[in-house]
Amino acid sequence: xxxxxxxxxxxxxxxxxxxxxxxxxxxxxxxxxxxxxxxxxxxxxxxxxxxxxxxxxxxxxxxxxxxxxxxxxxxxxxxxxxxxxxxxxxxxxxxxxxxxxxxxxxxxxxxxxxxxxxxxxxxxxxxxxxxxxxxxxxxx
Numbered sequence: 001x002x003x004x005x006x007x008x009x010x011x012x013x014x015x016x017x018x019x020x021x022x023x024x025x026x027x028x029x030x031x032x033x034x035x036x037x038x039x040x041x042x043x044x045x046x047x048x049x050x051x052x053x054x055x056x057x058x059x060x061x062x063x064x065x066x067x068x069x070x071x072x073x074x075x076x077x078x079x080x081x082x083x084x085x086x087x088x089x090x091x092x093x094x095x096x097x098x099x100x101x102x103x104x105x106x107x108x109x110x111x112x113x114x115x116x117x118x119x120x121x122x123x124x125x126x127x128x129x130x131x132x133x134x135x136x137x138x139x140x
Contacts, residue, residue, distance in 0.1 A: 053068075082105075
């Protein structure tokens with residue numbers, strides 16, 4: 001108090017998007033105002049997300065299993081992540097490599113991946129989010 005430092009916490013960030021904050025300080029005839037806008041991206045919650053294997057094919061020529069799946073990533077609130085969040089998808093399968101991600105523009109994605117050997121397990125999703133880069137704040 002009185003040292004010029006004031007803090008607060010805003011926890012109502014349930015949705016992906018831009019949050020704009022307005023800071024005001026007044027003392028007598030002097031006043032200052034600052035706006036800061038931050039683009040927040042929620043974290044994928046694998047337990048709330050849907051992942052369905054649509055096709056699986058082992059190709060003996062390259063010793064890889066090609067897996068095509070539909071993924072609907074969701075955050076902890078159950079909100080779909082997307083469209084435009086395909087870069088957040090990381091598959092939880094040993095040595096899996098994502099070959100292609102097609103955004104279906106409805107919060108779901110078609111994902112094609114390869115896995116060495118004759119892969120028969122069901123893949124999962126990793127919990128991933130974009131970190132906030134303070135250098136990319138809007139208005140700075």
